[in-house]
Amino acid sequence: MFTARSTIIWQGETLTHAYLLIDGEAHEMMLAANGQELLLQVHGAGALLGERGLVDAAEAPASVIAVKPSASAGFAIADFIALMQQHGCIGLAVSRAMIARASAMAHKMAAMSLLSATGRICAELARRGRASPDGVLRPVPVWSELARDVNSTRETVSRTIADLKRRGIVRQDDGALVIVAPRLLDDLVV
Known part of the structure; x- marks a missing residue:
């Protein structure tokens, strides 16, 4: 079990x-020499973490940090490789997961x-809207977290969303951000 904000x-x-993430959420973050952080991936239940070690004796290219309490199953690399060799379906599942991650x-x-910063913000809002059954983001995204997710700034996110509200593309209601015009939002992904 990893507590929130602990490094996996x-x-x-x-x-x-x-590590197989059984429950919780973890962020894969890369730290540059100048101290800037880049969010590479968000991992949820079912994600395999540290899988690069299955291919070669590599150093982790990024840190993986639990963002909320997270349960996982840890496997020594040699044991996991043996498991993949004994059960082809596990090796196939790992291969598919690695291909999906490379594609993402x-x-x-x-x-x-x-894409411009505005385009990345609009693309992320559109993606989150499509992931929601009713196109409503609950709770309203935290601007600084959205900025981190798209490698922008909180100020740029704030200006972009204010402009989207002014144009009637999104609306903020009762702790939710409603995507009113998803096609218009998609048109701004440039």
Whole structure:
């Protein structure tokens, strides 16, 4: 069990264990030499953490931090590799998870390179709206966390959302952010 804000994997450490996140949430964060943090991925239940160690004796490229109390099962790398060799379905599941993660990272890199900060904010709001059954974000996202998620600033998020409200694309109601015009929001992803 990892408590909130505890580090599951440290950036730069040699990966000796893989962890299956059973419950909770963890953020994969990379720290640059200048102290700037970059959120690489958000992991939920079912995520495999430290899986790069299954491929080679690598150092962790980023830290993985529990953001709320999180239960996990830890496996020594050698034991997990043996498990994958004995049960092909586990190896296949790990391969699929690694491909999905690489694909998500490629999309994130493309967004960081090709979209403006406003475009990244709109894309993230649209993504969260599509993930919600009614297109309503509950609770209202915390501006600083949204900024971190899209590698922007709290001020830029605040200005962008104020503009979206002014244009009638989003509305803030009773602790929720309502995506009123999802197509118009998608059109701003540039």
